[in-house]
Amino acid sequence: MLEIRWHGRAGQGAVTGAKGLADVVSTTGKQVQAFAFYGSAKRGAAMTAYNRVDETPIMNHEKYMEPDYVFVIDPALVYTTDVTINAKENTVFIITTHMNTAELVASQPRLEGKEVYTVDCIKIAQETIGRPIPNTPMLGAFMKISKMYDIEFFKESMHRILGKLPPKIVDANMLAIQRAYDEVK
Amino acid sequence: MAFDKMELGDIEVWDGNFAAAQALRQSQVDVVAAYPITPSTPIVEGYAKFLADGYVEGEFVMVESEHAAMSGCIGASAAGGRVATATSSQGFALMVETLYQASGMRLPIVLNVVNRALAAPLNVNGDHSDMYLGRDSGWIQFDAYSPQEAYDLNFIAFRVSEDHDVRLPAMVHQDGFMTSHTAQGVKTMSDDTAYGFVGDFKPMNDMLDFEHPVTHGVQTEEDWHFEHKARQHNDLMTKVFPKVQAAFDDFEKLTGRKYNIVESYDMDDADVTVLCMGTSVETAREVAKEMRAKGIKAGVIGIRVFRPFPFEQLKAALKGVKAIATLDRSSPNGTPGALFNEIAGALYNTDDRALLSGYIYGLGGRDLTKAQLVDLYTELQANVDAGKVTTQLQQFIGVRGPKLAFL
Numbered sequence: 001m002l003e004i005r006w007h008g009r010a011g012q013g014a015v016t017g018a019k020g021l022a023d024v025v026s027t028t029g030k031q032v033q034a035f036a037f038y039g040s041a042k043r044g045a046a047m048t049a050y051n052r053v054d055e056t057p058i059m060n061h062e063k064y065m066e067p068d069y070v071f072v073i074d075p076a077l078v079y080t081t082d083v084t085i086n087a088k089e090n091t092v093f094i095i096t097t098h099m100n101t102a103e104l105v106a107s108q109p110r111l112e113g114k115e116v117y118t119v120d121c122i123k124i125a126q127e128t129i130g131r132p133i134p135n136t137p138m139l140g141a142f143m144k145i146s147k148m149y150d151i152e153f154f155k156e157s158m159h160r161i162l163g164k165l166p167p168k169i170v171d172a173n174m175l176a177i178q179r180a181y182d183e184v185k
Numbered sequence: 186m187a188f189d190k191m192e193l194g195d196i197e198v199w200d201g202n203f204a205a206a207q208a209l210r211q212s213q214v215d216v217v218a219a220y221p222i223t224p225s226t227p228i229v230e231g232y233a234k235f236l237a238d239g240y241v242e243g244e245f246v247m248v249e250s251e252h253a254a255m256s257g258c259i260g261a262s263a264a265g266g267r268v269a270t271a272t273s274s275q276g277f278a279l280m281v282e283t284l285y286q287a288s289g290m291r292l293p294i295v296l297n298v299v300n301r302a303l304a305a306p307l308n309v310n311g312d313h314s315d316m317y318l319g320r321d322s323g324w325i326q327f328d329a330y331s332p333q334e335a336y337d338l339n340f341i342a343f344r345v346s347e348d349h350d351v352r353l354p355a356m357v358h359q360d361g362f363m364t365s366h367t368a369q370g371v372k373t374m375s376d377d378t379a380y381g382f383v384g385d386f387k388p389m390n391d392m393l394d395f396e397h398p399v400t401h402g403v404q405t406e407e408d409w410h411f412e413h414k415a416r417q418h419n420d421l422m423t424k425v426f427p428k429v430q431a432a433f434d435d436f437e438k439l440t441g442r443k444y445n446i447v448e449s450y451d452m453d454d455a456d457v458t459v460l461c462m463g464t465s466v467e468t469a470r471e472v473a474k475e476m477r478a479k480g481i482k483a484g485v486i487g488i489r490v491f492r493p494f495p496f497e498q499l500k501a502a503l504k505g506v507k508a509i510a511t512l513d514r515s516s517p518n519g520t521p522g523a524l525f526n527e528i529a530g531a532l533y534n535t536d537d538r539a540l541l542s543g544y545i546y547g548l549g550g551r552d553l554t555k556a557q558l559v560d561l562y563t564e565l566q567a568n569v570d571a572g573k574v575t576t577q578l579q580q581f582i583g584v585r586g587p588k589l590a591f592l
Contacts, residue, residue, distance in 0.1 A: 018368075019198065019200075019368045022198050022368050022369075023198045023368075026196060026198045026370050031369075031370060032198060032368070032369060032370055033367060033368070033369050034198070034367065034368040034369075035362070035363070035366060035367035035368070036366065038224075038309070038310075038362055038366065058369065059467035059468065059470050059471050060467070060468055060471050060555065061360075061363050061367070061464035061465070061467055061468045061553075062468055062552055062553060062554045062555055063363075063552040064552055064554045064555075064556075
C-alpha cells in the first residue's frame, strides 16, 4: 500500500490533483482511492487530500493515515499546520517553496532529519499556466522523486485526463509538469 | 431515442456521487425533481449536465425545497415515468412527510440518500442519522459501502422498485464523503448493457393513461386506512426479498458482482463478529483478516438491505457466533441503538443467543480507525473468554472526554 497526504488550500486543486493521480494509476491496473477532508471550508482554508494505491482492492476507509509521501502545495502551510503529523521514519516530503531545501529545513525545525525535497510549484504554475494552481507541477515533481512512472507516460496520461480543458491550458500543464520534474531538488 | 451514448472505460475512477449520477443517466430516468444539498448535490448536478449535453432524454425540475422535490417526483411518478432524485440530512428530514406519501401511493421512485449527520449542531459529514430517520417510511433501503456499489445498487433499485408485484419506492444509501467524495475504481457497464438490465419503464395506474382514469392520493379513514397500511407492510415483508434476490442473481450473471441481502465475510467459523453498515463494513473486513492472523476468529456482517429488515437472513448468518458487536452510526437519543435493538429481536427466540453489545460511533463523520476496530474485536474475544459481556451494553467509540457507557 502506497499512501500520500496532500496539504493545500481549498481552491488550489489538491483534490483534483489527488483524483488525477488516481486516474493515471488506475490505468496501469492498480487499485486506487482518492479523498479529502471537507468541512464548510471556503477558498483559502487549509485542507488535506489523500491517495491510497495498492495491488489489491482497497477496503480501508479510515481517514487516519501514516503517509509514505507528503505533498505540500502551499508554501505557508509548513509554518501554519503540522505537515509532519503521523509521519513515519521514512516518509518523503515534497514541499512547494521559493527556498532551497537547506533553507526550508532551517526555517522549520520539524523537518530536520526528514527526507525533504523542494520545488516552487507556485512559481512554475504562474509562469506556465498563468495561475497559481500548483497541483499538476507537484505530480511532476513526485514522478521524479518516486520514479513511479516514466515522465513521458505520465504526461500522456495527464494529457488525456485534462482533455476537456482548452488545449492551451493542457499544453501549459504539460510544461508545468516537466519543469517541476526537472527542477525538484 | 434521441440521446447520445457515452463511451466509458471498463474501469473509471469515480466517486460515489458521480457513479450514482452515471447510473441515473444509464437508466434513462425521465424526471429528476431536485433541490441541492451537501454532500448529495453532484448526483442531481451530474444528471442535469448529462441532460443538457444530450446524453439522456428526460426532464430536470428545479424546485424550492426538498419537500417540493419529492412532491415533484411523486407527481411525475404517478403520471407514469421513471423518476429519481437525491438528498441528504436536513433535506431528507424536510422530505419525510412526502416519503410516506410516495410509499403509501406505491410509487416506484429511487432516492439516492448520501448519508449525513442531522443538526444541531450543523455538520455536513457522514453518519447514518438520516438513513435511520427513513426506516419506518415504507421505502426499501439499500446500503452501498463503496462507489462501485453506489453505481450497481441504483440499477438494482429501479429493477425491484418498478416491478409490478412490488411498486414501492427505494432508497440507495452511501456514506457522505467517505463514499460520495472518495474516488475509486468503478467497473462500468456499457449504456446498452445497463439499460438492458433495468429495462423499459412499465407504467401501472398512470394518470396520463386517459383511457383508464385513476385517482391517486386519496383519503381513507377508519374504514380502509388500516387495510392499505397492512397490505403495504405485507408486501414489504413477503414480496420484496424474493425480487431483490432475483435482481441480485441476474446482476451477478451479467457482471460477476455478487450482492447478498446480508453480507457475510469470514463468518464460516467466526467466534466474534462486528455488524455494521456503510464504509465501516469494508474497513472491518480488513481488520477481521488481521485479527485472524493473531488467532482471533473474527468475522463481519454487513446489512445490504436495511428495509425490509432481513430478520431471518441475520438469524441464519449469526448462527454459531459467540459474541456480536452492533455498530450504530446515529445517536440513539435514549435507547441502545437501532441495530442493537433489531439484532436482539432477531436472536431472542433462537437457541444460541450470542453475547450482544452495542457501540455508537462515527457521529458527524468522526473517523472509525482500524486501531479502534482491533480494540473492539479484542473486547469481544474477552467477552467470549469470560462467557458474559464484560462491559456495559452500550459504549461509545472515538468520542473525547470521560468514557461514556450505559446499561
